[in-house]
Amino acid sequence: METEGSVALIVGVTGMAGFSIAQALKRPEAPGAPWTVYGSSRRPPPSWFPETTLDRFLQLDALDRDWTVRALAPVAAHVTHLFWVALASRESEEENIQANSAMMANVLRALVLGGGSRLRHVALQTGTKHYFGPFVDTVSMSRIGPVEVPFREDAPRLPYPQFYYALEDILSSYTPKLTWTVHRSSLIFGASTCSVNNLLLTLAVYALICRHEGSPYVYPGTGYTWSHFCDASDSGLLAEQQIWAAMSPAAKYQAFNCTNGDVFTWRSIWKLVSELFHVDFSDCPSKPVGPTWVGEMKKKAHVWDAIVEENGLLKTSLEGIATFEALYAVLNFGFQHVCSMNKSREYGFVKSVDTLKSVRKWVERFEGYEHNPQRLMERM
Missing domain, CATH: 3.40.50.720 (NAD(P)-binding Rossmann-like Domain)
Structure with missing residues (x-):
């Protein structure tokens, strides 16, 4: 297995953002190229998913700790960058916190299990619900209080639980062993049936x-x-920002909004x-x-x-x-x-x-x- 250099694992690769990240990493001009690209999801890729997009696909349910360890064992010692675009959607935010936190914790444990890990950076994709809270129905929407716009990354957390916050806290617990960045998308425009x-x-x-x-x-x-x-956030642009941040020393430990800029x-x-x-x-x-x-x-x-x-x-x-x-x-x-895109531009991502x-x-x-x-x- 030839894995020298940059090796990416995209968790949630069959979704809009995951597929765009895989495509972007395979371009010769991608920062850090050439990349070896692994992708995982709970279900196998759909028929339209080009096989050449990935060097290896790994089917796993990240909620199952043992399955995750077994599935990632062949690549765990090689992965240098984790792109987290997975999402478990549940009936309540408490259930969302439990499921999504377990998924990330299981994957991170599998990648660092037993020492010798090359993992050095995690890119976490979340979204603008960071600023106004979760909504799953009209009742939840009615509880959304005054919202200050444009959304800025330094806005304080809302005074109630949200799974985005839980995932950020998991990443923070790995500092300084791993670097990380957070990418808050708007409405994502892309193409995927998954x-x-x-x-x-x-x-x-x-x-x-x-x-x-x-x-x-x-x-x-x-x-x-x-x-x-x-x-809105074009999924291709969102992918480019995540790859840029993964290879930019100044971007480490930062959260960035990512919208189209209009x-x-x-x-x-x-x-x-x-x-x-x-x-x-x-x-x-x-x-x-x-x-x-x-x-x-x-x-x-x-x-x-x-x-x-x-x-x-x-x-x-x-x-x-x-x-x-x-x-x-x-x-x-x-x-x-x-969203405000000022911070992203100030740090060097201007697309x-x-x-x-x-x-x-x-x-x-x-x-x-x-x-x-x-x-x-x-x-x-």
């Missing part, structure tokens, strides 16, 4: 269902989010997605659609099955590919979801992405992912 909160894919699925049924592409949010600012209104996104999927653009309704929209969309599984069958798409279930609860929550925020161009790019990837004849999406 991601918990793929909002862009959900928008696309919703548009195709509306077109199939001949129904209006109604905005299920408020007039506030329709016309106020929001930001802002958008949901009106502009709605108009663009309507254009891309050839559905009539509908202005924000004067009367809110309401939370029943989520339940109504979940009943469309048979419609999605018909779309997949009629267009020869990759076999996916509506439940597995769309996250209507998360989309509804974001479109009903009572604050502008905007940016045009969000509307990012949307177009990922929709094109949905259509013919990695030239797979069974596309994730279709347009007419």
Whole structure:
């Protein structure tokens, strides 16, 4: 096994962010190149996942300590950099803390078990819920208090538990044996059928269902989010920031927001997605659609099955590919979801992405992912 130089392990490699990190590491111009890239996830990579993206795939459930140790044993002594983009989503935040903390603790133990470890840096991806707290339903959202924007990395922690904080504390406990960085993403735009909160894919699925049924592409949010600012994180840009920070001495032990560097209104996104999927653009309704929209969309599984069958798409279930609860929550925020990127720029990461161009790019990837004849999406 040739593992001299930089060796990455991406935990959660089949998700939007994980896949983009793997692709970015394989580029000749990546900081620290050439990289040996290992990836792990609970389920094997989907059919569209290019085999050449990884040097080795390791299937494991990080909640199972013994399984994790066995699966990582062949590579544990070689890994130099851990990219943590895994996520266990549970019913309550207390359960989220327990599950996600156990996963990280199990992987870190497996990588340093028995001495001789080469692991020297961990990149932890979290998100903007760091600043306004967890939300899993409309009741949780109603408890979100005043939110100060733009979000800044030096904002104090909120006065209640959150699994992002727990993961940061685990990393801090390894200081100075390991260096670490934290990367707080906004809404991630990317392409994957294995991601918990793929909002862009959900928008696309919703548009195709509306077109199939001949129904209006109604905005299920408020007039506030329709016309106020929001930001997003292109998964490719998020990957580049994590690799930059992993190889930048000045970035060690720092937390960084990572967004595209611009802002958008949901009106502009709605108009663009309507254009891309050839559905009539509908202005924000004067009367809110309401939370029943989520339940109504979940009943469309048979419609999605018909779309997949009629267009020869990759076999996916509506439940597995769309996250209507998360989309509804974001479109009903009572604050502008905007991050400051000043700290990242001051430390040396100055790249940016045009969000509307990012949307177009990922929709094109949905259509013919990695030239797979069974596309994730279709347009007419």
